[in-house]
Amino acid sequence: MKKIWRQRLLSALLSIFMVLAMTGVSVSVRTQAAENNSTVPSGTVKVHFLDVGQGLSILVQSDGKNLIYDGGDRKTSRFVVAYLKEQGVTKIDYLISSHYDADHMAGLIGCLKSFKVKNVISSNYVHTSKLYRSFVKAVKEDGLKMKHPPVGKSYRLGSASFQILAPETIEAEGSNNNSVAIKLTNKENSFIFTGDAEHESEKAMCNSGIDLNCDVLVPGHHGSATATSWDFLQKTVPEYAVISCGKDNKYGHPDKDTMDKLQSMEIQVYRTDKQGTVTVTSDGKNLNWSAAPCNDYTPGDESDKGTVTEQTVTKQTTQKVTEDQVWVSATGLKYHKTNHCGNMNPDTAKKETKEEAEAQGLKPCGKCY
Structure with a gap:
C-alpha cells in the first residue's frame, strides 16, 4: 500500500513539474542565468584596472551588469576585448569614453564591434582626429546615440550606482578637462575615475556640492602634475590610489609632485606599470584586492620627458596616421x-x-x- 502511495506522489510531483515547465518558469530561470554570465558573486561589485600601458581602461561588474570606462590605446584593443570575454562579458550596459584621446578611446571601438552595447556615455565635444570619426561611426552602426549627461546625473549598475562628476563646462581648446568623471558607489564603498581631468576640472568638482569622499581614486592624467591637486585630494581623501600608466613611458608619468602628495597623505598605491592588471571586489563594506599595494612612490623617469609636450606628441602622431x-x-x-x-x-x-x-x-x- 505504501509503495502505491509513493508512486502516486511521484506521479503528482512530475505532473506539477511538467506544468511549470510548460508555463515558462524554467525558461525564465535559464534566461536569468544566461544574462548573468559574470564570474562576480551576486551582491558584490568587481572593478578591474586593466594594464593597457600608457592609457586607461576600467571594467566594472555588478550583478550581471557591465560598465567599461575607457578602452586604452589601439595597441591594446585586442587585449581589452579578450579580457572582457574571459570575465564572462557578453554585453556592455554602459560604455563610457571619458574623452577622445587615443590612449583612452581607441580600445572602445573594438568593444563596440565585439559586444552588444546598450548605452554610450561620452563628452559633448567634437575631436578632429580620424579615430574620433571611427568611434562615432561604430556607435551609429550599433544604432546607438552618444549621451552627454549633466553633472549630478545618476545611473544604476546592478547593486551599485554611478554619478556624473564632470565636465561642468566644455573647453574650446584641449580635451583633458572635457573628461567625463564618475563616482561609483556600492553601499559604503566608492571609487572615483576622472580620465585625464586636470586642476580646472577638479576645482569644478570640488565646488559642485557632490560628496567626493571615496575609498579608491584613479589619479587623473596617469599621475601627471597637471592633475591630483591638493584641494581635490583633501575632498576625496582616498585610502587607495590606482595609477594607470605605461612602463618607462616617455612622459615621465607618474609625476614626482603627484607621488609626493600621495605619500605625504599615506595613500596606498597600486600601479599598472609595476603590477599589471589589478582587481578589487567590494561587498559594500570591505574591499578585497587581487594583490597587496606596491606603495612604490617613485616617479616616472624625468629624463624621458625631453622638451616635447604630450599634446605635441599626440598632434604629431595624429598627423602621421x-x-x-x-x-x-x-x-x-x-x-x-x-x-x-x-x-x-x-x-x-x-x-x-x-x-x-x-x-x-x-x-x-x-x-x-
Missing part, C-alpha cells in the same frame, strides 16, 4: 590589402582605414601583406 584603405570581413581577425585574398570571404568584406582595423585589434593578413 596612415589613410591606407584595407579590407575587413565580418568574422575575420585580420585585415587585407585586397578583398580577393584567399584568406577571407569577399561577400562579407568591407573597406575601412588601417587605423580603424587596428583599433578593433585586427592584425595584417600574413598572405597579402
Whole structure:
C-alpha cells in the first residue's frame, strides 16, 4: 500500500513539474542565468584596472551588469576585448569614453564591434582626429546615440550606482578637462575615475556640492602634475590610489609632485606599470584586492620627458596616421590589402582605414601583406 502511495506522489510531483515547465518558469530561470554570465558573486561589485600601458581602461561588474570606462590605446584593443570575454562579458550596459584621446578611446571601438552595447556615455565635444570619426561611426552602426549627461546625473549598475562628476563646462581648446568623471558607489564603498581631468576640472568638482569622499581614486592624467591637486585630494581623501600608466613611458608619468602628495597623505598605491592588471571586489563594506599595494612612490623617469609636450606628441602622431584603405570581413581577425585574398570571404568584406582595423585589434593578413 505504501509503495502505491509513493508512486502516486511521484506521479503528482512530475505532473506539477511538467506544468511549470510548460508555463515558462524554467525558461525564465535559464534566461536569468544566461544574462548573468559574470564570474562576480551576486551582491558584490568587481572593478578591474586593466594594464593597457600608457592609457586607461576600467571594467566594472555588478550583478550581471557591465560598465567599461575607457578602452586604452589601439595597441591594446585586442587585449581589452579578450579580457572582457574571459570575465564572462557578453554585453556592455554602459560604455563610457571619458574623452577622445587615443590612449583612452581607441580600445572602445573594438568593444563596440565585439559586444552588444546598450548605452554610450561620452563628452559633448567634437575631436578632429580620424579615430574620433571611427568611434562615432561604430556607435551609429550599433544604432546607438552618444549621451552627454549633466553633472549630478545618476545611473544604476546592478547593486551599485554611478554619478556624473564632470565636465561642468566644455573647453574650446584641449580635451583633458572635457573628461567625463564618475563616482561609483556600492553601499559604503566608492571609487572615483576622472580620465585625464586636470586642476580646472577638479576645482569644478570640488565646488559642485557632490560628496567626493571615496575609498579608491584613479589619479587623473596617469599621475601627471597637471592633475591630483591638493584641494581635490583633501575632498576625496582616498585610502587607495590606482595609477594607470605605461612602463618607462616617455612622459615621465607618474609625476614626482603627484607621488609626493600621495605619500605625504599615506595613500596606498597600486600601479599598472609595476603590477599589471589589478582587481578589487567590494561587498559594500570591505574591499578585497587581487594583490597587496606596491606603495612604490617613485616617479616616472624625468629624463624621458625631453622638451616635447604630450599634446605635441599626440598632434604629431595624429598627423602621421596612415589613410591606407584595407579590407575587413565580418568574422575575420585580420585585415587585407585586397578583398580577393584567399584568406577571407569577399561577400562579407568591407573597406575601412588601417587605423580603424587596428583599433578593433585586427592584425595584417600574413598572405597579402
